[in-house]
Amino acid sequence: MDFDLTEEQRLLKDSIDGLLTDCYDFDSRKKYMQEKGGWSKAVWGKLAEQGLLGLPFSEADGGFGGGGVETMIVMEALGKALVLEPYLATVVIGGGFLRHAGTDAQKAAHVPGIVDGSKTLAFAQLEKNSRYDLFDVATTAKKKGDAYVIDGEKFVVLNGENADTLIVTARTKGNRRDTTGIGVFLVPADAKGVARKSYPTQDGLHAADITFTGVEVGSDAAIGNPEDSLALIERVVDEARIALCAEAVGLMDESLKTTVEYIKTRKQFGVAIGSFQSLQHRASDMFVAAEQARSMSMFATMAGDFEDARERSNAIAAAKVQIGKSLKFVGQQSIQLHGGIGMTMEAKIGHYFKRLTMIENTFGDTDYHQRRVADAGGLI
């Protein structure tokens, strides 16, 4: 039982915190949003230089062999600085599929580009009616000789606008909600038949709705078993949920800090409003919520290595519930305690609130995961 970081992990934390302190204040972020694609290639290059984009890959694949704790450290730091760059989509999710099930050839084709920052990925999974069920896949991948032909529509694909390669879930067999017959395919974003409709998201990121019309890929495009990859998808999405929990912890830390600073300086009735007990108690409750979230983010990180998939998923679902409840409270009360200024685009707190809010609805919201835990027989 040990909650401390190792010396190496501490160095990693210091280095990413240092990098983001230097290049990611709120004004810089506004500039990065205006760049093509909505994020900074220069910052992405710096993350690559520091080895952060290759962090979770094995040394044999050209990475640095980091584990769950290392990813947690990075995601927390990215949350704290409200980073726009597509780390989750490219390194955590895209990288996750390649690490867990990629062939040597697939890894050789994609990992170096991720590690050096020249290529980004996106995960095309959500469909019109699938909501949070990962097995609910209507998009099809039909075998045609040696190739697969993909048809279907995917929505709100994070980094879908910029990605060089899309990772697409598609059904090779069976009906829409069958748990078997689902495959995962690497599709070049510029392949014939791929049409992208891009837009910014509420939290300042960028996404795309993507239509696949008779898109042909080789049989070597399938990651894992094209007829039975739900377990793989669940594993990688669980890792994405863990990463989101850590990002939310970073966001909540910064929201609380910003809010406490604000109520210490904002004066009304001749005194700092932070001297009022009703506001102090609210801030204390925000602290409690953030600490409970931090505990569960650590729990989720640990659960990522559980061997039993059911136990792993149950633990991570529980973490997502706690994070969802905490982030809603911390996010909403941050705005409330800021008062009118919290409602403006100009103040940074609202942007933290928006990112937190979007995290709740990504890969399963609080109700969804609470039901999963309940149906699995609880957590005690």
Added chain:
Amino acid sequence: MDLAFTKEEQAFREEVRSFFRDNVPPDTRRKLVEGRHLSKDEMVTWWRILNKKGWGVSHWPKEYGGTGWTAVQHYIFNEELQSYPAPQPLAFGVSMVGPVIYTFGNEEQKKKYLPRIANVDDWWCQGFSEPGSGSDLASLRTKAERKGDKWIINGQKTWTTLAQHADMIFCLCRTDANAKKQMGISFIVFSMHSKGVTVRPIQTIDGGHEVNEVFFDNVEVPIENLIGEENKGWDYAKFLLGNERTGIARVGVSKERLRRIRDLAGKVESGGKPIIQDASFREKLAACEIELKALELTQLRVVADEGKHGKGKPNPASSVLKIKGSEIQQTTTELLMEVIGPFAAPYDVHGDDGSNEAMDWTAQIAPSYFNNRKVSIYGGSNEIQRNIIAKAVLGL
């Protein structure tokens, strides 16, 4: 960072668990499961078994009978004790006055009191709160005047838990009426059998008798019963209250209660099927279990931190334990009420000694719900805890 228990820690858990299995009197365990109060004899019997094993005052320094366990071992021991369940050591002696005596007392006091605390030869109670001094404890008015080789004590304490069983009391008394309020307080111990001590029961809303008013009318106490220095009592009180930071979450207690809820919810029917099959009930139960898991992890963070860096600097997360721990305890008693529904109503006029078989399992559920409203009030109300977080953690 490694959140798993080591092999040694897991083996320790097994050792503790099997000791409880073999040594906790079955009737004592059953009464705890059913939320009943135990008799003085039942409690003392168990504590002496524990003390004989060498675990009665596990967290004390080794020289005074402690175990030398790591912070994590203490955590495991407490969790197993609470969730077995077995009676927890008498906090007033073991967790409160004991550490004050071995830290601030003189050699004679240590020799005289510590072994008797460990074996519960004396039952101790706590003389802190007064009718006019609750959250504002330092406003207390019970007076100790020095007269020759005696203290003469006059005043009143209240909410004195289990004073009806007590042989000894540790008491905050005002010894300097002119000093600033925190500065004129002393920490004095004396016999509850002294002339001039009167105990009057307070019946609480659950119908039980846990707490009392205690009156002092010219009680004569030997001068050597002052612990530490005169007028430094407030420092010792703060030490005492800060000493038991992690036990307050009572994670094991809530775990045990959640298991009971799940068990009962599988038996009690609603709409023609066990209530556990009701999705909304199941989700409420899951929500509580998730909160408890988060609290358990938060507690482990504090425990691990203490183990590594000592108790000197409190981990900011420790402030969370009291607030969340009490909220969750209250939620579990609410869920139990929900499970038994209309059978919460009958009131067992026989009290809770278990003699009335007809009332069996439902009898203590409503009283336990009423009784547990106290947990967000005692030990520094949750509002006081929020003040502490605001001031000490957030710097407001």
